[in-house]
Amino acid sequence: MTASTSPRRVIMAPGGPEVSRLAYGCWRILDDPEGAGASRVLDKILACLDSGITTFDHADIYGGYRCEEAFGAALRERPGLRQRIEIVTKCGIMLVNPARPENRIKHYDCSRRHIVASVERSLRNLATDHIDVLLLHRPSPLLDPDEVAEAARLLQEQGKLRHLGVSNFSPAQLDALASRLATPVVTNQVELHPLRLDAFLDGTLDQCVTRRIAPMAWSPMAGGRLLHDQGPAATRVRAALAELGRKHGAELDQLAYAWLLRHPARIVPVLGTNRIDRIQAAAKALDTALDPQDWFAVWTASTGAEVP
Structure with missing residues (x-):
């Protein structure tokens, strides 16, 4: 295996779970034009498994607090599937929503x-007896690491939670929480794509490398902007990816995932598509070996300037 190819699975952190190198994000499953019934969700779960994607990313708030239940309905249709997948979910964001009438303000x-x-x-x-990884969805100014540690300890002792991670945390915020935990923080899920380079520069990915944490990348396609946005940075990146597509025989989304996979932090991109054919095609990113010049061609397109 060369440095620019990616294994199918990765251990998130020392003592952490093994997950697939690509994860499937469930935040848009209720927006599927083909429906969100149990059979349709089940079809997407099976398509992921056939493509080597076993890790499914949720949050309690997704779909107005309804996506987890839709996914769970599919698992109830095929209970044996739970043993073949890893479930990541999040908590901590409190939305003003009819499902949570007690919330007066976000x-x-x-x-x-x-x-x-x-x-x-x-x-x-989710029709399960345990969560593989729970993420704190956003850092709160009122977060008390000792309280979080006590909750994690209780849930882990009860067998309801295997591992704890975070999402959208700065390095300092992750360190503060980790200082109180009996088990390691296993991931930090952050926005990562060629139009959002912050985590490459602000110490987030450096910390992941130092701690041997595999970060998760939400919105790896920039919420569709890599495909459709007409701004100068998106236009340049799209052209760079198209050029690499001709070289590697790969499509734009596959190359965007491959660009993230190339980083030594062992980034796990979270797919957001509802199309089964795009789920199946995404796996090709794992076989797309970008060399350093390929990678920096995308970086340079994003910044609009050559590196110093």
């Missing part, structure tokens, strides 16, 4: 009480 809650209650609800919704 806010964050990382209290022990909320974390435990959220996991209990996710277990019911």
